[in-house]
Amino acid sequence: MYSLLLAIIYIAFISLGLPDSLIGAGWPVMHRDLDVPIGVAGILTMIIAGGTIFSSLASERVTRRFGVGLVTAVSVGMTAAALIGFSVSGEFWMLCLWAIPYGLGAGAVDAALNNYVAVHYAARHMNWLHACWGLGASISPFVMSWSLTAGLGWTSAYLIIGLIQVALTLALLSSIPLWGKVNPVRPPESTDAADAETTDSSPAPARAHVPLSRAVRIPGVPLILAAFFAYCALETTAILWASSYLVADRGVSPATAAAFASLFVLGITAGRFLAGFVADRIGDRWMIRGGFIAVGVGAVMLTLPVGTDAVALVGLVVAGLGSAPIYPAIIHSTPVNFGRENSQAVIGIQMAAAYAGSTLAPPLFGAIAAVTGLGIFPVYILLLVALGLVMSERLNVRVRGRDTVTAA
Incomplete structure (x- = not known):
């Protein structure tokens, strides 16, 4: 079963x-x-x-x-x-x-x-x-x-x-x-440790309702909402605008730009399959941290003034691969960061933040680009990377401090 x-x-x-x-x-x-x-x-x-x-x-x-x-x-x-x-x-x-x-x-x-x-x-x-x-x-x-x-x-x-x-x-x-x-239970562990699986046929304990007003006040929740908003904002902005940036600002042919823009999405999909083989050993925190850093490296590669477009095109693929583990790791770390009894409420709010980022960020970039030009695209992505990385690292500091106090 x-x-x-x-x-x-x-x-x-x-x-x-x-x-x-x-x-x-x-x-x-x-x-x-x-x-x-x-x-x-x-x-x-x-x-x-x-x-x-x-x-x-x-x-x-x-x-x-x-x-x-x-x-x-x-x-x-x-x-x-x-x-x-x-x-x-x-x-x-x-x-x-x-x-x-x-x-x-x-x-x-x-x-x-x-x-x-x-x-x-x-x-x-x-x-x-x-x-x-x-x-x-x-x-x-x-x-x-x-x-x-x-x-x-x-x-x-x-x-x-x-x-x-x-x-x-x-x-x-x-x-x-x-x-x-069938109730395979993931034991409560640090998100830096490997996960294990056991099978427990007993039903999960009943949970008390967690109102949204209480869930958003859980320490650290606003930080992860900002990080999730930033990630989904950069992902959808890249999917929508990367091809246009390559054509308008880098002079890449439309056919080549479209191909590499699709590779960004394929990089996310392939990257998640590959991440599955190492996620248990590396842990959620490092998957999030490394993912944001890789997206940042890819965005920098898009801006390098070199004589070939190959670096920019590879940078887009690197950004796609870096994006791959961030979403799953943020979700998977939620029960550890905020407690299993709160996880459904917090994940619901996280999904709302994700959809808000996906909905608002691409048209916002379009409005900005109408004034500044599409050359601002890598900078926009880097700002979102910085927001996501800073917020997730602040959450890590808070969780480590809480765990230290609990252990003491």
């Missing part, structure tokens, strides 16, 4: 990534069919982001009441319904309506699954699971491309992914009894 539940969780993470690239991949065709300006895609993403933030903040109360298995199944079911709704939408306002359950479902399942894995599984699984998200996000553009090439239209791509989500919903519903019977 242990292996079966773990396999289901892996598949669920692939499912989480599947819808995330569909709008971007299909929008050049979608906006023409819907007869709307290309820029209104931002309205859809804002609605989805608003839903994810709301459901992330509510995840602690909902998961505590209904259990992670049922919350995961229902949330995936909501995204499935939304995707099928997209496939039958002939007007933009219909997409906006379906974006509401899409966002609500995505945020709830993200927070619930991340907390479950952080509490019960070793660091390697957190990295591999988030690599599975990247795998799902990489698959859906190919589904969209196939649908358009085959003359089936963008609606068929949404229908295909929606039906896959329906199948996963049924699998998750059938797995609900496993979540109570």
Whole structure:
């Protein structure tokens, strides 16, 4: 049962990534069919982001009441319904309506699954699971491309992914009894130590509700929220703007820039698979620290005034590889940093901070670049790296001080 539940969780993470690239991949065709300006895609993403933030903040109360298995199944079911709704939408306002359950479902399942894995599984699984998200996000553009090439239209791509989500919903519903019977427990240890796994068939103890107002006042929580905001801000800004920077400021050909911009995303996915092999030995703190430093090195490489573009292009790949372990390590360290009894509430807030960073930072950079030019891109990334690194290191100092007092 242990292996079966773990396999289901892996598949669920692939499912989480599947819808995330569909709008971007299909929008050049979608906006023409819907007869709307290309820029209104931002309205859809804002609605989805608003839903994810709301459901992330509510995840602690909902998961505590209904259990992670049922919350995961229902949330995936909501995204499935939304995707099928997209496939039958002939007007933009219909997409906006379906974006509401899409966002609500995505945020709830993200927070619930991340907390479950952080509490019960070793660091390697957190990295591999988030690599599975990247795998799902990489698959859906190919589904969209196939649908358009085959003359089936963008609606068929949404229908295909929606039906896959329906199948996963049924699998998750059938797995609900496993979540109570199979309870691999990750022991409470320092985030600098290797994780171990044991199997405990007893149910987890009931947790008291942790209000958001109390969770945000837990010492260190504002620091990790700032660090998480910074990381997700730099990741999405790089994904959206790196190619434009390479073309406009470095004179790289559009085809080459697009290829290396995609390598940034592939670097994140591949980096998480590789990080899984060393995460238990290195520990979450060093994974976060090393990741931010590597992104900073990559950003510096983008600015070096050398006679070849190879250094800048390699710098983008280095930044992608450096980004890989940060998100999983921040999530995985939450139960140790703030206590298992608080982890679901804190992870819900972290998810909200992540979505806020992902939503706000790219358009903010666009507004700044409209005034300063795209050459400011590496500086913008470096500022976010500095914010994330400083905040995470301040949290480490606080946690070490707390552990020292406790041991004494």
